[in-house]
Amino acid sequence: MKALFLSCTLKSSPAPSNTEALAKVLADQLAKEGIESETIRLVDLNIKPGVKSDEGKGDEWPKVRKKIVAADILVIATPTWLGQHSSVCQRAFERMDAMLGETQADGRPIAFDKVAGVVVTGNEDGAHHIVACVSQMLIDIGFTVPGSSWTYWHLGPGPGPDYRDDAKGHDWSDRTGRNAARNLAALAKALKANPLPQQESSE
Amino acid sequence: MKALFLSCTLKSSPAPSNTEALAKVLADQLAKEGIESETIRLVDLNIKPGVKSDEGKGDEWPKVRKKIVAADILVIATPTWLGQHSSVCQRAFERMDAMLGETQADGRPIAFDKVAGVVVTGNEDGAHHIVACVSQMLIDIGFTVPGSSWTYWHLGPGPGPDYRDDAKGHDWSDRTGRNAARNLAALAKALKANPLPQQESSE
Amino acid sequence: MKALFLSCTLKSSPAPSNTEALAKVLADQLAKEGIESETIRLVDLNIKPGVKSDEGKGDEWPKVRKKIVAADILVIATPTWLGQHSSVCQRAFERMDAMLGETQADGRPIAFDKVAGVVVTGNEDGAHHIVACVSQMLIDIGFTVPGSSWTYWHLGPGPGPDYRDDAKGHDWSDRTGRNAARNLAALAKALKANPLPQQESSE
Amino acid sequence: MKALFLSCTLKSSPAPSNTEALAKVLADQLAKEGIESETIRLVDLNIKPGVKSDEGKGDEWPKVRKKIVAADILVIATPTWLGQHSSVCQRAFERMDAMLGETQADGRPIAFDKVAGVVVTGNEDGAHHIVACVSQMLIDIGFTVPGSSWTYWHLGPGPGPDYRDDAKGHDWSDRTGRNAARNLAALAKALKANPLPQQESSE
Numbered sequence: 001m002k003a004l005f006l007s008c009t010l011k012s013s014p015a016p017s018n019t020e021a022l023a024k025v026l027a028d029q030l031a032k033e034g035i036e037s038e039t040i041r042l043v044d045l046n047i048k049p050g051v052k053s054d055e056g057k058g059d060e061w062p063k064v065r066k067k068i069v070a071a072d073i074l075v076i077a078t079p080t081w082l083g084q085h086s087s088v089c090q091r092a093f094e095r096m097d098a099m100l101g102e103t104q105a106d107g108r109p110i111a112f113d114k115v116a117g118v119v120v121t122g123n124e125d126g127a128h129h130i131v132a133c134v135s136q137m138l139i140d141i142g143f144t145v146p147g148s149s150w151t152y153w154h155l156g157p158g159p160g161p162d163y164r165d166d167a168k169g170h171d172w173s174d175r176t177g178r179n180a181a182r183n184l185a186a187l188a189k190a191l192k193a194n195p196l197p198q199q200e201s202s203e
Numbered sequence: 204m205k206a207l208f209l210s211c212t213l214k215s216s217p218a219p220s221n222t223e224a225l226a227k228v229l230a231d232q233l234a235k236e237g238i239e240s241e242t243i244r245l246v247d248l249n250i251k252p253g254v255k256s257d258e259g260k261g262d263e264w265p266k267v268r269k270k271i272v273a274a275d276i277l278v279i280a281t282p283t284w285l286g287q288h289s290s291v292c293q294r295a296f297e298r299m300d301a302m303l304g305e306t307q308a309d310g311r312p313i314a315f316d317k318v319a320g321v322v323v324t325g326n327e328d329g330a331h332h333i334v335a336c337v338s339q340m341l342i343d344i345g346f347t348v349p350g351s352s353w354t355y356w357h358l359g360p361g362p363g364p365d366y367r368d369d370a371k372g373h374d375w376s377d378r379t380g381r382n383a384a385r386n387l388a389a390l391a392k393a394l395k396a397n398p399l400p401q402q403e404s405s406e
Numbered sequence: 407m408k409a410l411f412l413s414c415t416l417k418s419s420p421a422p423s424n425t426e427a428l429a430k431v432l433a434d435q436l437a438k439e440g441i442e443s444e445t446i447r448l449v450d451l452n453i454k455p456g457v458k459s460d461e462g463k464g465d466e467w468p469k470v471r472k473k474i475v476a477a478d479i480l481v482i483a484t485p486t487w488l489g490q491h492s493s494v495c496q497r498a499f500e501r502m503d504a505m506l507g508e509t510q511a512d513g514r515p516i517a518f519d520k521v522a523g524v525v526v527t528g529n530e531d532g533a534h535h536i537v538a539c540v541s542q543m544l545i546d547i548g549f550t551v552p553g554s555s556w557t558y559w560h561l562g563p564g565p566g567p568d569y570r571d572d573a574k575g576h577d578w579s580d581r582t583g584r585n586a587a588r589n590l591a592a593l594a595k596a597l598k599a600n601p602l603p604q605q606e607s608s609e
Numbered sequence: 610m611k612a613l614f615l616s617c618t619l620k621s622s623p624a625p626s627n628t629e630a631l632a633k634v635l636a637d638q639l640a641k642e643g644i645e646s647e648t649i650r651l652v653d654l655n656i657k658p659g660v661k662s663d664e665g666k667g668d669e670w671p672k673v674r675k676k677i678v679a680a681d682i683l684v685i686a687t688p689t690w691l692g693q694h695s696s697v698c699q700r701a702f703e704r705m706d707a708m709l710g711e712t713q714a715d716g717r718p719i720a721f722d723k724v725a726g727v728v729v730t731g732n733e734d735g736a737h738h739i740v741a742c743v744s745q746m747l748i749d750i751g752f753t754v755p756g757s758s759w760t761y762w763h764l765g766p767g768p769g770p771d772y773r774d775d776a777k778g779h780d781w782s783d784r785t786g787r788n789a790a791r792n793l794a795a796l797a798k799a800l801k802a803n804p805l806p807q808q809e810s811s812e
Contacts, residue, residue, distance in 0.1 A: 010658040010703065049619040049652050049697060051690065081660065081703045082746040083534030088658060091696035094619065100768075112350055125558065128339060128489030129535035136335035137691040139348055144390065145338070147315055147345035147399065152531065156562040158578035159709075171405070172564035179402045187347065190397035196350065197389045199382045202374070213455040213500065246455050252416040252494060254487065284457065285543040286737030290497035291455060297416065297487045303565075328761065331692030332738035340488040355734065359765040361781035362506075375767035518756055538745035542737060545744060545756055550796065553721055553751035553805065577811075585808045593753065596803035602756065603795045605788045608780070 001188055003030050004071035005039040006064070008078040008089035013044050018121045018163040022153055023077040025174045026119060029181035035073065035188075040064055042088050049091065053098040061095045068096070072188045073115050074143060076134050080122025080154065085130045093137045100141060108198060111142030113191040117149040117184050119177065121163045127152035144196070146187040151177035204391055206233050207274035208242040209267070211281040211292035216247050221324045221366040225356055226280040228377045229322060232384035238276065238391075243267055245291050252294070256301040264298045271299070275391045276318050277346060279337050283325025283357065288333045296340045303344060311401060314345030316394040320352035320387050322380065324366045330355030347399070349390040354380035407594055409436050410477035411445040412470070414484040414495035419450050424527045424569035428559055429483040431580045432525060435587035441479065441594075446470055448494050455497070459504040467501045474502070478594045479521050480549060482540050486528025486560065491536045499543045506547060514604060517548030519597045523555035523590050525583065527569045533558030550602070552593040557583035610797055612639050613680035614648040615673070617687040617698035622653050627730045627772035631762055632686040634783045635728060638790035644682065644797075649673055651697050658700070662707040670704045677705070681797045682724050683752060685743050689731025689763065694739045702746045709750060717807060720751030722800040726758040726793050728786065730772045736761030753805070755796040760786035 005027060009017040020039065027037040045064065048055035054062050068074060078089040102110040116138040120127040131150045138145055153163045153173040163170075208230060212220040223242065230240040248267065251258035257265050271277060281292040305313040319341045323330040334353045341348055356366045356376040363369075366376075411433060415423040426445065433443040451470065454461035460468050474480060484495040508516040522544045526533040537556045544551055559569045559579040566572075569579075614636060618626040629648065636646040654673065657664035663671050677683060687698040711719040725747040729736040740759045747754055762772045762782040769775075772782075 010660065012658075043658050049621075051619065081699075081706055082749055083538070084699060084702070084742060084746070087696045087700035087703055090690075090693060090699050093693070094690045094696055097690055109351065114350075124534075125531050125560070125562065126534045127563070128343075128530075128532045129538070131342070132335040132339035132489070132535070133693060135338050135342060135348070136331060137693070139334070139338060139350055139352060140331075140691055142350035144350045145342055145348045147317075147342055147347045148312065148402070149342060153563045154531070156531065157533070157559045157575045158582065169563045175403055175405065176564065182400045182402070186397065186400045187394075190393045191390075194389065194393035194396055197385045199351070199385070200378055202378065213457065215455075252418075252449050254416065284496075284500045284503055285546055286741065287496060287499070287539060287543070290493045290500055293487075293490060293496050294493035296490070297493055300487055327737075328734050328763070328765065329737045330766070331733075331735045332741070335692070335738070336490060340490070343488055356766045357734070359734065360736070360762045360778045361785065372766045379767065515757065520756075534745060534749075537748070538741040541744050541748060541754070542741035545740070545754055545758060546737075548756035550756045551744070551748055551754045553723075553748055553753045554718065554808070555748060581809055581811065588806045588808070592803065592806045593800075596799045597796075599803055600795065600799035603791045605757070605791070606784055608784065 001035045001072045002070060003035050003037040003073035003075065004067050005037055005075045005077055006092055007039055007041040008086045009041065010043060010086055010088060013041055016164065019077045019079050019119065021164050022121050022173060022177060023075060023119045025177040026075060026181040029178040030185060033185040035185055042092055047091050047095065051094050051097040069110060073184050075117050075119060077119040078130060080120060080124060080126040080130060083126035083129060085134055096141055109142035112196045114143050115184050115187045115191065116143040116145055117180050120152040122154040123162055124154055124159050125156050127154065144187065144191060146183040149180050149183055151180055204238045204275045205273060206238050206240040206276035206278065207270050208240055208278045208280055209295055210242055210244040211289045212244065213246060213289055213291060216244055219367065222280045222282050222322060224367050225324050225376060225380060226278060226322045228380040229278060229384040232381040233388060236388040238388055245295055250294050250298065254297050254300040272313065276387050278320050278322060280322040281333060283323060283327060283329040283333060286329035286332060288337055299344055312345040315399045317346050318387050318390045318394065319346040319348055320383050323355040325357040326365055327357055327362050328359050330357065347390065347394060349386040352383050352386055354383055407441045407478045408476060409441050409443040409479035409481065410473050411443055411481045411483055412498055413445055413447040414492045415447065416449060416492055416494060419447055422570065425483045425485050425525065427570050428527050428579060428583060429481060429525045431583040432481060432587040435584040436591060439591040441591055448498055453497050453501065457500050457503040475516065479590050481523050481525060483525040484536060486526060486530060486532040486536060489532035489535060491540055502547055515548040518602045520549050521590050521593045521597065522549040522551055523586050526558040528560040529568055530560055530565050531562050533560065550593065550597060552589040555586050555589055557586055610644045610681045611679060612644050612646040612682035612684065613676050614646055614684045614686055615701055616648050616650040617695045618650065619652060619688065619695055619697060622650055625773065628686045628688050628728065630773050631730050631782060631786060632684060632728045634786040635684060635790040638787040639794060642794040644794055651701055656700050656704065660703050660706040678719065682793050684726050684728060686728040687739060689729060689733060689735040689739060692735035692738060694743055705750055718751035721805045723752050724793050724796045724800065725752040725754055726789050729761040731763040732771055733763055733768050734765050736763065753796065753800060755792040758789050758792055760789055
């Protein structure tokens with residue numbers, strides 16, 4: 001079993017990311033469950049605009065896509081800007097839009113039997129909305145989302161510090177993140193043992 | 204295995220509901236999968252405002268709650284008004300808010316191992332947003348949401364006819380609904396065989 | 407000039423409302439601008455389900471509607487439940503849906519030249535999303551929404567105290583609320599002097 | 610008076626954009642109101658990730674920002690992908706996030722007295738949600754949003770044709786767009802005559 005974290009921070013490496021700091025709590029818990037994780041910081045790559053799986057010369061999405069296809073668990077980790085998931089996160093979903101038409105060898109949607117969760121940090125309110133939008137996109141594509149599969153951190157109200165700047169609330173966010181990791185691991189195993197069924201197609 | 208449909212139409216019985224008409228497509232498919240369904244039209248009941256499991260004299264939520272607890276599959280069926288899920292739908296979730304603190308005999312959240320899906324109809328655009336909001340609330344409470352677990356119907360752009368008035372697009376909405384039912388049935392079985400784990404609590 | 411506050415708390419009078427406590431900051435500022443405010447706690451009234459301006463015997467919406475029509479400024483004040491605006495708030499908008507087809511004496515939409523703002527409190531994250539949904543519904547109906555026309559309060563992350571329980575962050579929420587009131591007052595005057603134009607209809 | 614359209618299509622020039630085709634309806638109406646429009650297709654430019662007004666070498670945002678500051682009317686035109694506004698649109702807002710701290714010569718927020726609207730096209734449902742998110746971000750930054758200030762086009766349910774492929778519904782979308790342009794023009798004039806007030810700051 002493998003987990004892939006898509007880090008959707010706006011900051012290029014090696015700048016430290018608050019979102020990745022909270023995402024690491026889930027990766028550490030997954031490791032305890034015997035599941036190895038890899039994190040890709042998408043802003044470091046050339047992910048071309050578009051909605052195809054390969055947008056041609058220089059496009060680095062195909063290698064990200066290959067890792068999504070190989071993973072059992074996908075975690076979307078995004079900062080909050082003006083109450084929304086980042087442009088880097090939305091770009092990844094636009095490229096995953098192509099998966100709506102892609103199938104596995106047995107004809108089922110390519111994302112079936114994969115599970116997914118969400119990690120959100122911010123310097124302000126917006127997390128529930130982002131969990132809603134990101135979960136909806138994941139479910140559209142065919143990922144299964146377990147109960148209690150996300151965590152977030154920000155202090156309110158109004159603009160405030162970032163996750164790495166203030167320890168307040170870390171206990172709640174980290175514990176909620178560890179529980180999300182436990183649920184992702186368990187559901188990935190449940191779906192491996194009992195896959196989703198064939199779908200009725202339009203023909 | 205039992206499925207419960209919460210119909211969130213604004214129209215009291217016996218007025219026909221467009222949302223229930225599309226929801227019936229899922230119930231019929233669940234029947235083919237050997238799963239019996241019951242539909243509750245919430246607007247016919249006195250569901251008191253509040254966030255407790257019992258809001259006292261005359262409150263009819265406790266009997267709805269009992270059926271949610273007994274069900275393996277929950278389907279939220281709601282109309283679209285001004286782009287949002289109905290007040291009747293939101294009222295049900297406010298009452299389910301109490302489930303955030305309720306546990307099963309083994310200490311796990313009361314909604315764990317239950318799966319849920321969404322049906323949306325409208326005379327205008329708004330379905331993806333409603334799927335997002337409703338799925339987020341379901342996941343918050345502990346329900347697991349399978350990939351491709353919803354369907355919707357409306358014609359666009361601008362205000363148009365209702366589901367029962369126009370057959371256009373029914374093929375897509377109904378097929379998507381049957382697939383949602385297949386996925387709900389399969390995931391409910393998967394979770395019965397492989398339940399979600401114990402959660403780390405704050406103490 | 408008159409302002410109307412629709413309080414969408416789930417708690418019946420005389421229970422104190424956190425949402426009304428923050429809304430009062432705007433009403434007090436409006437008073438300083440020479441604008442009188444009235445607050446209606448909707449949960450105390452029998453607002454029947456439906457999307458017409460009068461849903462018949464016992465329906466108390468018509469008297470609310472009359473006050474909306476008479477007001478220059480409308481403020482929607484709602485609590486946050488599971489990241490969403492309350493069922494009481496959504497019920498009010500379902501009833502305002504009828505205004506989409508109602509016109510003033512000069513044929514313009516009934517809500518034209520009225521301005522509107524939003525106040526959100528909660529024990530958790532969700533305010534930006536609620537501002538988005540409520541503002542969208544207001545704009546749909548024809549209300550004009552000034553820049554910086556809302557305020558909110560909650561502490562994060564995870565469930566926490568209510569506005570009346572903890573003074574932390576009040577300075578930001580209250581000041582932001584006073585600025586919202588200033589902007590609502592100024593824009594109401596601007597629109598009184600320069601109304602929105604006639605609309606092209608489908609005929 | 611000047612209007613600026615930010616085209617947030619994912620397609621580079623000279624590929625025709627459905628979103629720009631619908632946006633042009635508003636620009637044509639603004640021309641009839643005596644207001645000149647300019648459209649910038651953002652995907653053709655190097656808009657660097659970040660939340661500052663200038664992200665350094667090669668960043669082409671500063672010249673876009675300059676035109677936003679010079680405009681009286683801003684129209685955000687975006688396609689719909691998986692029910693959300695495009696990554697190109699979100700990128701623009703992340704860069705406008707810096708405007709939250711920028712002021713005019715008189716100390717008021719830099720976006721005050723500007724008005725804004727939204728145009729959405731798609732091959733599927735999602736427009737109301739996008740209007741909600743985009744309007745919320747605009748209002749956060751300080752833009753004023755008139756009643757009935759948006760239009761959209763898509764056919765439903767499920768994936769369908771694009772705006773330029775099918776004339777069905779154009780009458781509604783185009784007329785709604787012309788009305789939005791009328792309201793934007795009128796409100797821009799109203800705010801020019803009666804500007805928003807000074808804001809109370811934290812000091």
